Amino acid sequence: MIPLSWYLFLSLILFTIGVLGVLIRRNAIVIFMCIELMLNSVNLALVGFSSYIGNEIGQMLVFFVMVVAAAEVSVGLAIVIAIFRNRLTVNIDEINLLKW
Amino acid sequence: MTSQALVFFILAFISIASAILMITRANPVKSAIFLIVNFLSLSILYLTLNAQFIAIIQVLVYAGAIMVLFVFVIMLLNLQDEKRLSDKFDVKRLIAFVLVFVVFAQIAIGLGKSTSGRFLKPADNSVELGKIEFIGEKLFTNYILPFEITSLILIVAIIGAIVLAKRKFE
Numbered sequence: 001m002i003p004l005s006w007y008l009f010l011s012l013i014l015f016t017i018g019v020l021g022v023l024i025r026r027n028a029i030v031i032f033m034c035i036e037l038m039l040n041s042v043n044l045a046l047v048g049f050s051s052y053i054g055n056e057i058g059q060m061l062v063f064f065v066m067v068v069a070a071a072e073v074s075v076g077l078a079i080v081i082a083i084f085r086n087r088l089t090v091n092i093d094e095i096n097l098l099k100w
Numbered sequence: 101m102t103s104q105a106l107v108f109f110i111l112a113f114i115s116i117a118s119a120i121l122m123i124t125r126a127n128p129v130k131s132a133i134f135l136i137v138n139f140l141s142l143s144i145l146y147l148t149l150n151a152q153f154i155a156i157i158q159v160l161v162y163a164g165a166i167m168v169l170f171v172f173v174i175m176l177l178n179l180q181d182e183k184r185l186s187d188k189f190d191v192k193r194l195i196a197f198v199l200v201f202v203v204f205a206q207i208a209i210g211l212g213k214s215t216s217g218r219f220l221k222p223a224d225n226s227v228e229l230g231k232i233e234f235i236g237e238k239l240f241t242n243y244i245l246p247f248e249i250t251s252l253i254l255i256v257a258i259i260g261a262i263v264l265a266k267r268k269f270e
Contacts (some may be wrong), residue, residue, distance in 0.1 A: 002105055002108050012204065012208060016145055018119070020196065021123035025123060025182070026182055032124060032170070033131055036166065037119055043158075044146075047154055051226040053219070056235065056238050059153070059229065059230065060235075060238065070166060074169065074258070074261045077170070080177075081173065082178070088178065091245070
């Protein structure tokens, strides 16, 4: 049988790749995708805990995380479209209205 | 090596490789395609953890709905390839790699200490836990309040998306 720590380390690696993507990418939509990757890696850890400890709380939390992710993506992409209309770019280096 | 470990390693390899390819492709459409591959391999990993309901929802909601939305927006905006990815050296990127390594090392040390020698196999009732009837029963009894608040989140998201996307060009 596979120990739980293997799943946790896979989850950790995926989460780190997501953080790296957020830091090095400049396209707002790709940054959103990296956030989805991070949410998914945490979901994997939660499902692993749920299955190995033997209670359902982890899977319930994954269900609600997915709902929040769906809501977050719809609002986030609407914001990206609104920014694109005003600035004609989704490069976050050029979107600096709030920078001082 | 048992067949379970083999399946785990193949899926882990596919998911890590697709994640790395996702953050290194300059074209956003290719990034989206590799993210879908990653979601599908994670869905099969959920099946190896006996979480059938979550695996199906993963394919339906993530690989289906959310990624279609992403590809649709990419198509709508007609984006070009990212130029900055091809730069040779960049101080900001070096700092990013150092930060990411620190995060990785911290969590890895914590995991190594806390899980060594424990949780070697799934709990006896794990097959029962992942079934849709069990999850549905829990969702409509113990977790009814969060489930109802979910509807509130979704309606706020719908209204917010419409308000943001409807605004006229300035």
